Amino acid sequence: MNALYRRGACPGLSAPMMTGDGLLARLTPAGSTIGLDAFGGLCRAARTHGNGILEITSRGSIQIRGLSAASAPMLAADVAALRIDGSEGIPVLVNPLSGLDADDTFNAGALAAALRASFASASIASSLSAKASVVVDGGGILHLDDVAADVRLRAIDAPHGASLHVSLHVSLGGDASTATPIGAVAPEGAVACVLRLLELLAAKAPNARMRDAVQGEGLSAFKSAVADLLIDRPAPAPRPAAEPIGMHALRMDEAAIGLGLPFGHSDSETLLRLIEAGRRAGAGGLRTAPGRALLLLGLQPAAAHAFVADAGALGLIVDAADPRRRVVACAGAPICASGQIPARAMAPAVVRAVGAASCKDIIHVSGCYKGCAHPAPVPVAIFGGDGACDVMLDGVLSRSVTVEDLPDQLKMLLASRVESKAERDHG
Ligand code: SF4
Numbered sequence: 409m410n411a412l413y414r415r416g417a418c419p420g421l422s423a424p425m426m427t428g429d430g431l432l433a434r435l436t437p438a439g440s441t442i443g444l445d446a447f448g449g450l451c452r453a454a455r456t457h458g459n460g461i462l463e464i465t466s467r468g469s470i471q472i473r474g475l476s477a478a479s480a481p482m483l484a485a486d487v488a489a490l491r492i493d494g495s496e497g498i499p500v501l502v503n504p505l506s507g508l509d510a511d512d513t514f515n516a517g518a519l520a521a522a523l524r525a526s527f528a529s530a531s532i533a534s535s536l537s538a539k540a541s542v543v544v545d546g547g548g549i550l551h552l553d554d555v556a557a558d559v560r561l562r563a564i565d566a567p568h569g570a571s572l573h574v575s576l577h578v579s580l581g582g583d584a585s586t587a588t589p590i591g592a593v594a595p596e597g598a599v600a601c602v603l604r605l606l607e608l609l610a611a612k613a614p615n616a617r618m619r620d621a622v623q624g625e626g627l628s629a630f631k632s633a634v635a636d637l638l639i640d641r642p643a644p645a646p647r648p649a650a651e652p653i654g655m656h657a658l659r660m661d662e663a664a665i666g667l668g669l670p671f672g673h674s675d676s677e678t679l680l681r682l683i684e685a686g687r688r689a690g691a692g693g694l695r696t697a698p699g700r701a702l703l704l705l706g707l708q709p710a711a712a713h714a715f716v717a718d719a720g721a722l723g724l725i726v727d728a729a730d731p732r733r734r735v736v737a738c739a740g741a742p743i744c745a746s747g748q749i750p751a752r753a754m755a756p757a758v759v760r761a762v763g764a765a766s767c768k769d770i771i772h773v774s775g776c777y778k779g780c781a782h783p784a785p786v787p788v789a790i791f792g793g794d795g796a797c798d799v800m801l802d803g804v805l806s807r808s809v810t811v812e813d814l815p816d817q818l819k820m821l822l823a824s825r826v827e828s829k830a831e832r833d834h835g
Pocket residue numbers: 738739740741744745746747748751774775776777778779780781
């Protein structure tokens with residue numbers, strides 16, 4: 409097997425990863441709009457070269473499954489011919505509506521492009537963790553507070569009377585609520601600041617994440633490395649959670665419609681039909697968004713209602729309150745070679761059990777204990793272990809049941825949990 413086709417590496421188009429259903433390639437959009445024709449070409453390429461399954465990850469990357477060693481390079485060539493603006497190397501995430509959102513305060517896309525160029529010439533990626541990433545949050549409705557990164561930049565307004573209109577608040581290792589703030593930087597110093605921070609991370613703790621390096625090495629080393637660039641600014645307040653599903657107002661009186669892929673995946677035929685529905689509604693293109701979402705862009709608000717009805721009929725999530733959003737499932741067996749249980753295939757039955765028990769918790773269904781789909785702990789989780797479903801309630805193993813018995817057993821467990829909680833709440 410080619411050394412590139414391995415687990416643990418970032419499965420970009422040029423280095424797909426072996427899974428249970430063949431090779432998986434990940435396309436990380438650079439943040440610009442993908443034309444509907446180009447996305448249609450991508451769906452057809454996924455069908456021709458893979459098994460036609462496309463996934464949107466929790467960070468907004470596109471994954472194409474079921475490739476072979478022979479077909480993966482053909483997919484990469486097709487994507488190159490479609491001129492989809494993807495990026496390899498250290499991921500730099502920007503707001504999914506960057507440049508289109510009326511509330512943008514900063515051109516995050518331009519800074520992200522400058523950062524990618526600087527990373528390519530500095531060649532530090534080989535000394536960093538394969539999961540190292542940077543967030544550039546220019547503001548707007550779909551902010552990135554919930555997206556963890558090694559270095560975070562968030563555009564903030566300068567205090568009244570300051571010479572700078574906008575500066576970028578810098579924090580290290582985590583999401584907006586867990587990262588460690590170190591101050592702010594002027595936009596023209598942002599590339600140097602991020603580069604120095606990542607170079608120091610690579611030198612002091614090769615292949616480690618920033619959060620661990622800050623804990624191990626101390627924050628002062630990182631602050632000292634960028635002291636001449638830093639402006640003293642307090643950390644900005646966290647914002648209400650960003651919600652990609654639904655209609656978002658864009659500049660020029662246009663709208664974006666955010667849709668969710670049930671359990672993070674769909675197939676090329678469904679997505680091709682979605683593109684046709686988008687075309688009928690006047691959409692000019694699409695982008696992906698964190699939270700396993702697609703944003704159809706440039707619709708006239710009057711056409712949005714019919715498009716949402718079409719998307720809903722195709723099985724996509726069009727309502728933020730859709731109960732499928734409360735169940736987070738990885739691919740599981742047999743799609744993932746490590747899967748002990750068919751997590752994705754079980755997810756609809758889990759949704760029904762959760763609904764029958766009137767449970768409001770997020771449920772994580774994981775093919776094995778690695779927990780890829782939701783690394784943070786949740787109150788209710790189902791992990792595959794030795795072919796059985798281990799049901800964990802508040803981090804404690806409650807019971808281990810077969811895949812067939814899980815829906816009924818889960819319904820009972822959740823109903824009793826809901827009842828106990830109601831009794832506690834009433835005294
Ligand atoms: S959690 Fe386990 S089964 Fe699920 S995708 Fe990750 S490695 Fe595969």
